[in-house]
Amino acid sequence: MLGFKIIVQDRPTTRRGILSIVSSIYDPLGLVSPFILPARILLQSLWQQGSGWDRPIEGAGLQVWHKWLSGLPKLESFSVARCYKPKHFGEVLSCQVHNFSDASEQGYGMVSYLRLVNKRGEIHCSILLGKSRVAPLKKVTIPRMELTAATLSVRMNEKLKRELDYNIDKSYFWTDSMSVLRYITNETTRFHTFVSNRVSTIREGSEVSQWRYINTKLNPADDASRGLIITDFIKCKRWVTGPDFLWSPESEWPENQVVLERIHDEDPEVKKLSNVVLIDEQSSFMSSLISRFSSWMSLKRTVGWILTGKRNLQHWANLRKQVRESISADVDPKKQEQLVDDKMRKMRSRVNLKSASLDIDILQEAERCIVTYVQRRHFQDELDILLKGLHITIA
Structure with missing residues (x-):
């Protein structure tokens, strides 16, 4: 099993002290990303308020920090299986990677799972890695955030294919953003540079057929984009094992909704064509x-x-x-x-x-x-x- 050993050090309630404690949690795979995100959001808000590195925090920020810090020792009760394939699972007939992405006003993130199917038709899903990032200081629209999360999902999938010893049959990408799906499936409309660059990255690292729609309530990446308090995180079975439908045959998965209507010209990301007036x-x-x-x-x-x-x-x-x-x-x-x-x-x-x-x-x-x-x-x-x-x- 993979777990966490937590030693809460005595640090001052300042930006420097908070950063020291948050950075001390060694989590290269992002397995506890939903729990760490609220602390990172707090650090960003303190920076926006102009709080000095060694100035004690006060008010609501102090309450948020104490609540998060009190739950930190409970992280020791969280663990995941180190081995992706269970004992006595037998020969693997199908191996898939499922990548989920999501974004909110606070942040964006993704999480990937390995889905194995054996000769007996048994299915097993394991978490591979998670990523959770704070929203940029410069205000960005939710569709752009969703697209950034989808781009991160594609990049992590490329890394997983290089590092995993399994022969991956197929990778799937799940998002609850219809805007992202419209951008990815677009063949004619020209977008502004921000969207155009990310769509290009997504199209280079994946096929349109690999993208599927998932309801927000079923999307485990929602935890990575919004964050969870320690009690909810430890009870969150979905984060570790993936959504329930992954443990079912593909015929029982959510209906694919990639076939969409065309993008409207009023969409703010659509690049407006210049009107050319011909004169002699x-x-x-x-x-x-x-x-x-x-x-x-x-x-x-x-x-x-x-x-x-x-x-x-x-x-x-x-x-x-x-x-x-x-x-x-x-x-x-x-x-x-x-x-x-x-x-x-x-x-x-x-x-x-x-x-x-x-x-x-x-x-x-x-x-x-x-x-x-x-x-x-x-x-x-x-x-x-x-x-x-x-x-x-x-x-």
């Missing part, structure tokens, strides 16, 4: 240009230079067309393009670009372009009415 390149460019200037004159001059560049490009394009038409069609096409390039190069060399400046006409045209763009963007309905009623054509 000219509008996009003009909007970006306007947002860069705080001076009206600077904006007009910039638009004026753009219009000047546009006019120049159109001017040179027309000249290139005229030069090409002036060359005889009998000339070889490659030579024809070379002649065009030579003539255009000579024409550009005569133009003094440094002397270019903005005249009043260009600035006025730039002002009209800006005003027209803004009117079309913000008063399109009014412009449509004017155009329809007065047959006005806006340049």
